[in-house]
Ligand SMILES: Nc1ncnc2c1ncn2[C@@H]1O[C@H](COP(=O)(O)OP(=O)(O)OP(=O)(O)O)[C@@H](O)[C@H]1O
C-alpha cells in the first residue's frame with residue numbers, strides 16, 4: 001500500500017534519513033520503533049510531503065506520492081502529528097465539523113460525526129469545550145476523530161500515547177485495536193514498546209535514519225539483542 005525505497009530527507013542541510021526503506025501493507029498495522037532522534041517523525045513528515053524528498057521514492061498504491069500535504073490527505077492518508085494540532089480557538093464540535101465538511105464522501109471509509117462520537121463518547125460530552133480546555137487524552141481522541149473524518153485509507157499516528165496517563169493509554173490502545181479489526185491500515189510510531197507490539201502486525205526499527213530491523217511483534221519481543229541495541233528496552 002505504501003512503500004518507501006531508499007529515502008533520503010532532512011531539514012535544510014541536515015540530512016536525517018539515509019536510505020530508509022519500508023513497506024506498510026493494506027489492512028495491517030505497521031509499528032515504527034526507535035530511540036529518540038532516530039528519524040521516526042522525520043519519516044512521517046517526509047511521507048506527508050511536509051519535508052522534501054531529497055532522493056529515493058515513496059509510492060502509495062503503486063504511484064509516486066504527491067509532495068504537498070493537502071494532496072496526500074486527499075489521496076487518503078490521514079496524519080496525527082506528535083503535537084496533535086488541535087485548533088485551540090475552536091470547540092471540539094468545530095474542530096470535527098471542519099474535517100467532516102472538507103472530506104465528506106471522500107476516500108475509503110464512511111466516517112461521520114455520529115460515528116466518531118460513538119467511538120469516543122467522551123468527545124460527545126465535550127462538544128462545546130474549546131480545544132485548550134481538553135485534557136491530553138481528550139486532545140488525542142479529538143485528533144484521531146478528526147483524522148478519521150477524513151475517511152483515510154491509511155491512518156498515520158506519531159506517538160499517540162506520549163504524555164498520557166496509563167488508563168488513557170489503555171483506552172487509546174483499545175480504540176486503535178477496534179479500528180484495526182475494522183480493517184483500517186495504520187502506521188504507528190511509538191516509544192511505548194508494549195503498546196506498539198501488542199497493536200502491530202509488522203514492526204520496523206529505525207536507527208540513524210535507516211530501518212535496521214524488520215519483522216513481526218513476536219520477533220522483536222524475542223530479540224533482546226536488537227532491543228538493547230536499537231531500542232534501549
Ligand atoms: N526542525 C528540525 N530541524 C533540524 N533538525 C531536526 C528538526 N527536527 C528534528 N531534527 C533532527 O532530526 C533527527 C531526527 O529527529 P526525529 O524528530 O525524526 O526523531 P524521532 O525518531 O521522531 O525521535 P523522538 O522519539 O524523540 O520523537 C534528530 O537528530 C533531530 O535533532
Ligand SMILES: [Mg+2]
Pocket residue numbers: 040041042082158
Ligand atoms: Mg518523533
